[in-house]
Structures are given as C-alpha cells and as structure tokens.
Amino acid sequence: MCAAKKNCSMPSPPADKAIRICIYGDSHLGCLKQALDQGLVDPRGYDIEFWGADGPYFRQLRLQDGVIRPDPEAEERVLLVNGRGRKFLRPGDFDVMFFMGARLRAGEFLEFLRRRMSRSNGFLSRAVVMRVARGWANRTRSYRYAGEIARSGAARVVYFPTPLPTFSGRDGATQPGPQEAGRCGDVVALGWSSLSEVAGSDGIDFIRQPDATVTGGLRTRAEFGCAGFAEAGDLVHKNARFGAIVLEQLFGVLEAAPVRAGAQHRRAAAAN
Amino acid sequence: MTNPYAGLPEAAFYRTAVADREPMQIGGLWKPKFPIRPHHAIVTAGSCFAQHIGRALLKNGYRWLDCEPAPRFLSAKERQEFSYGIFSFRTGNIYTAKMLLQWLTLAFEEATPRWAGEYWESDGRYFDPLRPRIEPDGFESIDELEMSRQATLAAIRTAVEKAQVFVFTMGLTESWRNRDSGLEYAMCPGTGAGQFDASRHEFHNHSFAEILKDMRQALAIMRAVSRRQKVLLTVSPVPLTATASGEHVLNATSHSKSILRAVAGQLASSRKDIDYFPSYELISSPPFRGRFFADNQRSVLPEGVDFVMRNFFADQQARFGAPVRRSPGAGRRPRRRMAGRAEDVRCEEELLDAFASR
Numbered sequence: 001m002c003a004a005k006k007n008c009s010m011p012s013p014p015a016d017k018a019i020r021i022c023i024y025g026d027s028h029l030g031c032l033k034q035a036l037d038q039g040l041v042d043p044r045g046y047d048i049e050f051w052g053a054d055g056p057y058f059r060q061l062r063l064q065d066g067v068i069r070p071d072p073e074a075e076e077r078v079l080l081v082n083g084r085g086r087k088f089l090r091p092g093d094f095d096v097m098f099f100m101g102a103r104l105r106a107g108e109f110l111e112f113l114r115r116r117m118s119r120s121n122g123f124l125s126r127a128v129v130m131r132v133a134r135g136w137a138n139r140t141r142s143y144r145y146a147g148e149i150a151r152s153g154a155a156r157v158v159y160f161p162t163p164l165p166t167f168s169g170r171d172g173a174t175q176p177g178p179q180e181a182g183r184c185g186d187v188v189a190l191g192w193s194s195l196s197e198v199a200g201s202d203g204i205d206f207i208r209q210p211d212a213t214v215t216g217g218l219r220t221r222a223e224f225g226c227a228g229f230a231e232a233g234d235l236v237h238k239n240a241r242f243g244a245i246v247l248e249q250l251f252g253v254l255e256a257a258p259v260r261a262g263a264q265h266r267r268a269a270a271a272n
Numbered sequence: 273m274t275n276p277y278a279g280l281p282e283a284a285f286y287r288t289a290v291a292d293r294e295p296m297q298i299g300g301l302w303k304p305k306f307p308i309r310p311h312h313a314i315v316t317a318g319s320c321f322a323q324h325i326g327r328a329l330l331k332n333g334y335r336w337l338d339c340e341p342a343p344r345f346l347s348a349k350e351r352q353e354f355s356y357g358i359f360s361f362r363t364g365n366i367y368t369a370k371m372l373l374q375w376l377t378l379a380f381e382e383a384t385p386r387w388a389g390e391y392w393e394s395d396g397r398y399f400d401p402l403r404p405r406i407e408p409d410g411f412e413s414i415d416e417l418e419m420s421r422q423a424t425l426a427a428i429r430t431a432v433e434k435a436q437v438f439v440f441t442m443g444l445t446e447s448w449r450n451r452d453s454g455l456e457y458a459m460c461p462g463t464g465a466g467q468f469d470a471s472r473h474e475f476h477n478h479s480f481a482e483i484l485k486d487m488r489q490a491l492a493i494m495r496a497v498s499r500r501q502k503v504l505l506t507v508s509p510v511p512l513t514a515t516a517s518g519e520h521v522l523n524a525t526s527h528s529k530s531i532l533r534a535v536a537g538q539l540a541s542s543r544k545d546i547d548y549f550p551s552y553e554l555i556s557s558p559p560f561r562g563r564f565f566a567d568n569q570r571s572v573l574p575e576g577v578d579f580v581m582r583n584f585f586a587d588q589q590a591r592f593g594a595p596v597r598r599s600p601g602a603g604r605r606p607r608r609r610m611a612g613r614a615e616d617v618r619c620e621e622e623l624l625d626a627f628a629s630r
Contacts, residue, residue: 027619030626037626050627055619081627112344120426121340121361123419126412128343128354135345226622237622 028101031243150203319443340427387455509555
C-alpha cells in the first residue's frame with residue numbers, strides 16, 4: 001500500500017457509489033495517470049476515466065451538440081488514452097468533468113500580468129484584470145468547452161490549468177529577491193484569484209496550482225519536473241508526485257462540495 | 273492699391289470664401305505654422321472632441337502615441353468602457369486649462385499638492401475626482417485608485433517627453449472646485465460620482481485671464497521637459513450639456529467657447545511653437561447650418577469629424593506638401609512561430625509513456 005493510502009485521513013465515499021470522473025486533457029494527463037499507476041493517491045470512491053490526446057491530436061477534439069468528438073486522425077490516440085473504447089465523450093456520462101491542462105496556460109497569463117504591472121504606466125485595477133482574465137481564458141477552446149459543459153449542467157466541471165514551466169535555471173529564469181518576489185507575488189495572487197473568479201462565474205471550479213509546487217511565483221519547483229526534464233529541455237511536463245498533488249486537490253474540491261454519484265450536475269443549468 | 277483690402281485673396285472675403293461656395297467646398301481656414309507629419313509623435317488630450325482627432329490621425333497612418341495602452345485581451349467595448357485608447361493617457365476628458373495644469377503639476381512637480389489627496393467614496397467604492405468615470409464602478413480601495421493614478425501620471429510624463437506635437441482641445445470654462453483646497457473636479461460632484469456638498473463645493477466660471485494664466489503655466493511645464501515640442505490648440509465645438517452660470521445654456525455656450533477661442537488665439541499669436549487649428553469653426557460656423565451635429569444638437573457626427581480632418585490634412589499638404597506615409601506594418605518583424613514541433617513531440621512521448629503500457 002502506498003504512503004498516501006496509509007496516511008490517508010480523508011474519508012472516502014462508499015465504494016458502491018463511486019463518483020464518475022472524466023479527466024479530459026492533453027499530454028498533462030500523463031502525470032495524473034502515473035500518480036494513479038504508482039499508487040500515490042487513493043482513488044477509492046472515484047471511478048476515473050481518462051479521455052484526451054496529446055498536442056497535435058488534442059487540437060482535433062471538437063465539442064458539437066454537447067459531445068466531444070475526435071477528428072478521424074485523432075481517434076486512435078483518444079482510444080489509446082481512454083482505454084475503455086470510448087470514442088466520443090458525452091459529459092453527461094460522468095458526474096465530474098475534470099479538465100487537466102488542456103492548453104489553458106495560466107503561466108502565460110500570469111507572466112503577461114507581471115510584465116504589464118511592472119511597468120510604470122502598466123497598473124491595472126482589479127476590475128480590468130478581471131476583464132483581461134475573462135478575455136484571456138476565453139481564447140482557449142478547452143476553456144470555452146468547459147464553460148459550455150458547465151452551462152449545460154451535464155456534469156460538474158473542474159479545471160486545473162496547464163502547470164507552470166519547471167524551474168531549470170537554464171531558461172533565463174532566476175529566483176527573484178525578496179522584494180521582487182513580494183511584488184511579483186501580489187500580482188500573481190491577483191492573477192490566480194481573477195482566473196478563479198472568472199471561472200467561478202462561468203460555473204467552473206478552478207484549481208490554481210498549489211503554492212507548495214511553485215517557486216518564484218511563475219515556475220514549478222524542479223522536484224516536480226518530469227524525469228530528465230533539464231537535459232531534455234522539457235519544462236512543460238510534470239512527474240507523478242505532481243500528478244498526485246493535482247488529484248488530491250481535485251478530490252479536496254469534490255469533498256468540499258460533494259457531488260452526488262449518478263446524478264447529473266444540475267447546478268449551473270438551474271442557475272441559468 | 274486703393275485700400276488695404278484691394279488685392280487680398282479670396283479667403284479674406286466672406287462672399288468669395290464662404291457665401292458663394294457649397295459648404296463642403298469651404299476650406300483653407302488653417303495656415304499651419306509647422307508641419308505635422310506621419311512620423312511625428314503626436315499626443316492628444318483635452319475635451320471629448322480630442323478623441324476624434326487622435327483616432328483620425330491613427331487611421332490615417334500618423335504616429336499617435338498611446339502612452340497608457342489597454343492590456344491585451346480586452347474587447348474594443350471594454351477598452352472604451354475603461355477609457356483606454358481615447359486620449360494618449362488615461363485621464364478621461366480634460367475640460368479646462370486648470371485641469372490640464374493640475375495633471376501636469378501632479379506628473380512633473382516633486383511636491384504633492386495639498387489638493388491631490390481628495391477621493392470620493394460611494395458604497396465602498398472609490399472614485400478619482402480628477403477622472404470619476406475612468407473605472408465605471410470605481411476602485412476597490414484608495415490604494416488601487418492611487419496606483420492607477422500613478423500609472424497615468426507616468427504615462428503623462430512619457431507623453432510629454434516624447435511628443436513632438438501636443439494637441440490640446442479646450443472644452444469648458446465652467447467648473448466645480450473644492451472651496452478649501454482649490455482642487456478642480458472633472459465634473460460636478462454628485463453628477464455621476466461623489467456627493468455634492470454646497471459647503472465644500474463651489475462653481476467657478478473661468479475668465480479669459482485665468483485660463484490664459486493656467487495655459488501658460490501648463491505650457492511652461494511642458495516646455496521645461498521638451499523645448500522642441502509644438503503645441504496645437506483646438507476648441508471643442510461641442511456645446512455645453514448644462515450651465516450653472518445662471519445664463520441660458522446657449523448664452524453660456526457662446527460665452528465659454530468665445531473665451532476659449534480667444535485664449536487659443538492669443539497663445540497662438542504669441543508663440544511660433546503654438547498653433548490653432550479651427551475645428552470649432554469648421555463644425556459650428558453659420559454656413560454649415562448645424563449639419564454636423566447629431567439630433568441632440570450637441571454630439572458631432574462622424575461626417576463632421578471627417579470634414580474637420582480632411583481640412584486638417586489638406587491644409588497641411590497645401591502648406592508643406594504631401595506627406596510620405598508609412599505603410600501599415602512597416603518595420604515590423606515577421607512573427608516567429610513558436611517551437612511548436614519540438615513541443616508536440618515531447619507531448620506525444622509524455623502521453624505514450626503514460627498510457628501505451630497498459
């Protein structure tokens with residue numbers, strides 16, 4: 001039994017009423033899958049199914065009439081990821097749609113905000129930042145899909161954005177000094193909270209990258225980088241430990257506001 | 273020569289220059305003192321009509337400076353809502369000479385004036401008396417208001433430092449101010465933001481002498497920053513929405529515009545680096561019979577703005593020749609595609625590692 005299972009203090013939902021979770025995304029699904037395969041998290045009470053594809057194929061997944069379908073070229077990859085023969089994704093088949101990464105590169109938004117706000121003429125009010133966050137998020141197709149699914153009430157939607165690039169010390173990023181870190185921290189906190197608020201208003205539970213995994217506000221700590229990330233220059237992908245933290249965050253969100261297994265998520269639909 | 277009028281050009285006579293012409297053929301009102309070329313850095317500020325000038329300059333390939341640009345990802349409607357891209361900095365309308373002086377004082381004087389610390393609060397939101405409508409719902413705190421104002425002051429500094437031509441449109445003589453501190457407000461407290469308090473707020477209708485003095489002080493601040501800068505003054509043709517002078521609003525409008533026009537003329541006649549562009553005359557003069565005003569008889573229609581700007585460019589060309597226009601996008605480097613292919617390969621490996629083994 002893994003350490004997570006031994007020390008697990010969170011009550012698990014009864015096994016006979018497993019919450020059906022579809023984890024939808026791009027190559028960032030990898031770290032979650034590894035976390036589960038390595039037993040770093042306790043998934044009891046959850047029936048987890050992956051659905052998605054990596055980069056070029058991910059761009060060929062399209063939501064139409066409430067169903068996400070792959071273009072023919074992406075079918076094979078989707079089936080590989082899913083492993084259960086599910087060619088089309090009907091969000092209503094699940095209690096929870098968990099978007100992982102899926103091209104919502106929060107780091108780009110935070111970096112944009114940091115650069116903008118560091119200029120003498122660049123200050124933005126919170127009201128403007130909120131508008132910027134909404135405009136930025138809605139440029140990403142997956143975010144629009146998430147919003148559409150949430151509005152439809154087909155499933156509860158939770159979103160974890162693309163993890164911040166791993167700190168390697170080789171890409172020009174440096175550890176900020178205390179003063180800079182303070183300023184940067186305020187802006188980054190504003191960025192995260194505005195994204196959460198925007199997503200919340202779209203009926204999406206947004207999970208920001210946990211502080212424990214972040215360094216300098218805008219980078220993922222090196223210990224969470226994928227194997228050999230520095231040598232391979234892969235600052236994008238993360239390891240199983242990171243995946244475990246993400247899943248724990250997801251489970252935390254679901255336990256804080258429980259979802260009834262087998263019931264379609266009607267909250268957003270009722271609100272509309 | 274029988275008298276001084278004999279031999280004067282057609283433009284000197286009302287019949288030949290105005291009455292005998294189709295209104296839209298009237299032109300040549302401006303004899304510009306200095307060239308304004310597409311490559312010149314141009315700043316616009318002032319009353320609401322100034323926004324049309326900035327927009328038209330930009331549309332015609334001129335280098336209009338936006339020193340406090342909107343952040344990316346805002347829609348055009350949102351940019352407008354938050355007053356980005358309307359003037360060269362985010363002051364909102366600067367209606368009076370005194371307000372221009374206040375902004376320049378805040379931007380360039382080392383000591384913060386006593387009047388600078390006034391803020392308006394309403395339902396837990398804070399409004400900047402210098403620009404109460406800059407954030408539609410106000411600021412969430414005084415700190416936020418102050419940081420936003422500091423950003424605008426930085427933009428003003430940049431604008432004044434970089435501008436080769438500073439276009440200022442004079443709008444009003446009537447104003448409201450704080451009796452104690454002397455702070456002049458962008459609008460009367462209580463009309464959109466703030467609360468009116470007769471014991472603290474007073475009406476003031478600036479005189480010719482006061483406006484001239486304020487303009488000279490404002491110009492002195494700008495000149496101390498940039499001695500080569502040219503100033504182009506215009507007077508907004510937009511009539512007053514309302515007057516607190518006790519006069520009929522038409523009389524008050526005539527009074528206000530006459531004084532502003534006289535100050536602009538006085539300044540332009542006294543200095544080589546200050547010119548007056550007659551947008552007021554091009555919109556408001558009798559031969560145009562109000563055709564450039566919208567149904568509310570105040571707002572200037574787009575065809576009015578076009579007419580003004582056509583005259584602007586034609587008069588520049590008549591005096592200085594055709595400008596060499598910058599081609600759109602000239603000097604821009606083509607955008608490099610991100611290293612997407614390598615990333616795609618890594619993504620594929622990542623996913624195959626995780627999922628292919630089952």
